[in-house]
Amino acid sequence: xxxxxxxxxxxxxxxxxxxxxxxxxxxxxxxxxxxxxxxxxxxxxxxxxxxxxxxxxxxxxxxxxxxxxxxxxxxxxxxxxxxxxxxxxxxxxxxxxxxxxxxxxxxxxxxxx
Amino acid sequence: xxxxxxxxxxxxxxxxxxxxxxxxxxxxxxxxxxxxxxxxxxxxxxxxxxxxxxxxxxxxxxxxxxxxxxxxxxxxxxxxxxxxxxxxxxxxxxxxxxxxxxxxxxxxxxxxxxxxxxxxxxxxxxxxxxxxxxxxxxxxxxxxxxxxxxxxxxxxxxxxxxxxxxxxxxxxxxxxxxxxxxxxxxxxxxxxxxxxxxxxxxxxxxxxxxxxxxxxxxxxxxxxxxxxxxxxxxxxxxxxxxxxxxxxxxxxxxxxxxxxxxxxxxxxxxxxxxxxxxxxxxxxxxxxxxxxxxxxxxxxxxxxxxxx
Ligand code: FES
Ligand SMILES: [Fe+2]
Numbered sequence: 001x002x003x004x005x006x007x008x009x010x011x012x013x014x015x016x017x018x019x020x021x022x023x024x025x026x027x028x029x030x031x032x033x034x035x036x037x038x039x040x041x042x043x044x045x046x047x048x049x050x051x052x053x054x055x056x057x058x059x060x061x062x063x064x065x066x067x068x069x070x071x072x073x074x075x076x077x078x079x080x081x082x083x084x085x086x087x088x089x090x091x092x093x094x095x096x097x098x099x100x101x102x103x104x105x106x107x108x109x110x111x112x113x
Numbered sequence: 114x115x116x117x118x119x120x121x122x123x124x125x126x127x128x129x130x131x132x133x134x135x136x137x138x139x140x141x142x143x144x145x146x147x148x149x150x151x152x153x154x155x156x157x158x159x160x161x162x163x164x165x166x167x168x169x170x171x172x173x174x175x176x177x178x179x180x181x182x183x184x185x186x187x188x189x190x191x192x193x194x195x196x197x198x199x200x201x202x203x204x205x206x207x208x209x210x211x212x213x214x215x216x217x218x219x220x221x222x223x224x225x226x227x228x229x230x231x232x233x234x235x236x237x238x239x240x241x242x243x244x245x246x247x248x249x250x251x252x253x254x255x256x257x258x259x260x261x262x263x264x265x266x267x268x269x270x271x272x273x274x275x276x277x278x279x280x281x282x283x284x285x286x287x288x289x290x291x292x293x294x295x296x297x298x299x300x301x302x303x304x305x306x307x308x309x310x311x312x313x314x315x316x317x318x319x320x321x322x323x324x325x326x327x328x329x330x331x332x333x334x335x336x337x338x339x340x341x342x343x344x345x346x347x348x349x350x351x352x353x354x355x356x357x358x359x360x361x362x363x364x365x366x367x368x369x370x371x372x373x374x375x376x377x378x379x380x381x382x383x384x385x386x387x388x389x390x391x392x393x394x395x396x397x398x399x400x401x402x403x404x405x406x407x408x409x410x411x412x413x414x415x416x417x418x419x420x421x
Contacts, residue, residue, distance in 0.1 A: 043419035045353035047130060048177035048375015051419045065130040067375065067421070069176040 009088040013039065014057055014095040022088060028054065028061075029083035032096075040096045045084045052083040059092035116187070119195075119287045119309045122268055122316060123185035123237065125330050126170040127376055128178050128421075132156065134373035135171050142350055143332070143378075144260015145169060148240070151215055160265045160332065161257050165237040166216040168266040169330075177374035177421040179327035182269055182316075183220070183232035184287075184309075192235050196221050198286035211236070226282065227273025228324025261343035261380055263332040268314050270328035272321035272420055279318045280305045289315070292387055293362050293394040295404050303398060306362060313363035313387050319417070326420035329369065329377035337366065340382045344368050355413055358406040359383075362396060369416070376421045 007021035011031055022031035029052045033042050043049035050070030056079040063076070064085040071080050083096075129135035136156060140147050145158040148167050157167035165185070172180055186192060199206050199221065209220040209232070218236025225231050243253045273279075283289040284307060292313050295304040306314040319328060334340050344357050347370050355369040355377065365381040372378055396404035405412045 041414055041418070043415040044371040044375030044377065044421070046371045046373050046375035048371070048421045049415070049419035051415060065134075065374075067130060067176045069178075 009059075010091045011088060012091070012093045014093055024089075025087065027084050028086040028088060028092070028094065031088075032083065040083060042084070047082050047085040050082065053097045054081060054083045054086070055079045055095045055097065056081060056086070057093045057095055060089040061092060062087045062089060116310060118187060118191060119233070119289070120185045120187060121310065122182065122266055123165060123234070124168055124170065124181075124183035124232070125266065125269060126155075126172060126180035126182075127327075127330065127372075128174040128176060128180055128374070129171050129372065129376070130173070130175065130177055130374040132171065132173040135173075138352070138372045139169060139171065140260075142260055142346065142352065143263060144258075145263060146257075149215070157215070159240070160263045161253060161259075162242050162264040163266070164239045164241055166240050167237075177372075177376050179229065179269075179271065179325070179330075179376075179421075181222075181230035181232055182271070183234060184315075185237065186233050186235050189218070189235045192219070192221055192233060195233055195286065199223055199282070202282055202286050204282070225271075225273075226275035226278030227271060227318060227321075229271050229273065230325075261332070261346060262334060262339040263343075263380065264335055265333050267312070267331045267333040267381070268316055269330050270317040270319065272319035272326050272328050273324040274320070274322060276305060276318040276320040277302060280307065283307045283316070290387070290389050290391075291393055292391065293396070295362065295396045295398060295401065297398050304362070308387050311387055313365075313384050321420070323420075327376060328420055329379050331379035331381060334380050334382045337382055340366055340368070340380065343380045355416060356406055356409075356411075358408045358411075361404040361407040362394075374421070377419075 008024040009022055011020040020031050032040050041051045043051040047066040063081050066082045066085050139145050139158055145160055148157040150156050156171045158169040159167045196206050204223050207222040209222050211219045216238040217234050221233040243257050284291050289307040289309045292308045293306040294302045297303055304319050306317045309315050353371045357368045359366045363384050365384040367379055367381045369379050402410040
């Protein structure tokens with residue numbers, strides 16, 4: 001009987017100790033979101049809003065359809081992608097671009113609850 | 114009330130990244146009825162209870178977002194009156210011949226202060242709601258009400274610069290009523306809701322530096338049970354959800370979810386009955402939690418931060 005593995009791939013955050021175990025078929029955003037919400041924000045989970053943009057520094061991955069407003073063809077060649085549409089195919093090192101909108105409270109001049 | 118001017122949000126043309134995925138979302142999942150595909154590959158949908166030929170148009174593109182929104186007006190003479198009003202307001206109007214937009218009469222086309230393309234039209238081919246007009250009964254045949262059981266396109270929320278100029282255009286030229294607002298500590302409006310009907314909003318505007326962006330397209334449901342049913346289907350098909358809650362503003366019970374191209378959709382039920390003598394309601398931004406999501410009091414950072 002095949003051994004159950006805890007994970008298929010490890011995602012590491014560039015310049016950080018943080019690493020995330022994930023399974024094949026799970027997007028980078030879904031792998032990071034539960035515990036890494038300070039550095040990456042989830043929006044549409046559908047490649048349209050651009051809020052989850054990252055750069056992959058090493059590793060193999062596949063991407064789904066992404067809005068070219070947020071990732072141009074040229075950027076794509078340099079490893080830029082939207083985490084919600086990025087499926088790891090090996091261990092990855094990524095750099096979240098922190099395209100996180102300023103906290104609502106800060107944007108509108110009050111502290112969020 | 115008597116509605117004899119701008120009637121309703123009659124059409125939104127939405128850009129999608131992958132037409133096959135979009136058709137599954139808007140057609141199979143949400144249950145809108147696919148009406149036709151035109152020569153350019155645009156796909157047209159209506160909700161079952163709508164009388165007009167279509168209300169949602171999908172166009173495949175390499176970016177998501179809103180191509181245009183269009184309101185239907187009472188009759189052709191209304192178009193002439195409004196054309197003059199829009200020009201006097203300082204906005205250029207392009208006249209589009211009947212038939213250029215499929216199944217549609219002539220249109221006025223112009224750009225809102227927030228950068229969105231808007232149309233007005235008085236005619237669109239009416240195909241009916243399947244029940245006819247002579248002894249129509251109360252229920253369509255099995256299979257007509259399906260998916261999320263959406264009755265119709267209801268309103269949209271758009272963001273861009275000069276949102277207050279949109280407010281001025283809609284209230285002064287289009288004769289909408291200003292129903293609710295969310296203000297910053299200095300009393301400046303950040304979010305504005307206006308109505309041309311007996312509902313608390315037919316369109317909403319948000320102030321945002323980047324022009325022409327879509328916050329959401331919203332669809333009306335019949336009742337609370339259908340709202341639960343829609344949310345159950347959203348879960349069943351793993352459609353990304355932002356919130357399932359109630360808005361303080363407008364009092365509607367809502368679910369926010371995303372189409373496969375990241376365009377935000379809403380299905381809602383409830384909301385109070387609005388009349389032109391209803392008072393303007395004001396929410397202060399420090400009370401945003403109650404204004405935005407009045408059950409959980411939680412406002413996701415994405416909600417007022419991501420648009421398409
Ligand atoms: S969450 Fe919107 S593009 Fe990834
Ligand atoms: Fe809405």
